[in-house]
Amino acid sequence: MRETDPGPAAGAPADRLAEVFDLVGPLYRRAQRKVEQDVPREGLSVGVRAVLNLLREQGPMTVPQMGRAQALSRQFVQRMVNDAAERGLVELAANPAHKRSSLIRLTPEGRAAIDAVVERERRLLRQAGGDLTEAEIDSCLRVLSRLLHFLDDVDMD
């Protein structure tokens, strides 16, 4: 009767991948809520947190680079960076490669702020980890990265 019959086994790989797909939404919302209720302690917003975290992990980079890295528009990242700069969390550094587009760098205050946030998140995740094995988490990372890169360049039909 139905044209697509997932069946009780739900076996095919693409179907399981679809399950992953469906988990992303709820997960994102809850994660965001957690971050939202934690991050204000340092006076950050979710967007600013994302930017600082990126800088924390990848080192100084330009605004457009960050946009690409996080799948966000250049302009949005710019706003977050400006906001962070006003609060003294990041600063501009000369970019040898491009004169106009300066590198954004964490200030000591910025580093302290994002470190505090990340540290709390990790404490939380440690609890969540439970009996999950490294191998499982690695697989998860592989799957998600694959999905991420794939969604990046493919257009739907």
Place this chain on the structure above:
Amino acid sequence: MRETDPGPAAGAPADRLAEVFDLVGPLYRRAQRKVEQDVPREGLSVGVRAVLNLLREQGPMTVPQMGRAQALSRQFVQRMVNDAAERGLVELAANPAHKRSSLIRLTPEGRAAIDAVVERERRLLRQAGGDLTEAEIDSCLRVLSRLLHFLDDVDMD
């Protein structure tokens, strides 16, 4: 110098879990964009798609149930359901368990619409699947579910 030193190995489980955490944002955004550019063919919005998909997978349920299932507010789901109902994609069915809160059910049109969407998504995901093994995807599902349920009940601090 830094209080949290991830180190080059990035080994500890909680750190890897943090990586998963960080992937969720970009993934969500790209996934959402894909869905956004696909879903209008059936005249759906992202929110309506989520509702229909839920009904498709879990069968008829009430609005509050759906909200809980997707980590969305009751009211938001209600809006989506009302919207879907206006378009004839879902219909109300008497709920034996609660007289006031009716079960929401897919109409044939609704089923056709969501099936079409899901089918296209699956075609896409099949491509994305590539050489990912079932086992990897399973691990991924386990990790994400764990994370999801954990974030659900725990409060920060």
Place this chain on the structure above:
DNA sequence: CGAGAATGACAACCAAGGTGTCATGATGGA
């Protein structure tokens, strides 16, 4: 039966994030 919980309806609101545009400055090719 009465109190309190659950539901639907509706309004107000918030914030994430995108888009469009402009001016300016960088860059690379003829």
Place this chain on the structure above:
DNA sequence: TCCATCATGACACCTTGGTTGTCATTCTCG
């Protein structure tokens, strides 16, 4: 070297996913 072009920053506007708050109703259960 100069010009066409691209990339960047700045700013305004908008969309919309999603929440919160409130009220009236209805259900449920002690």
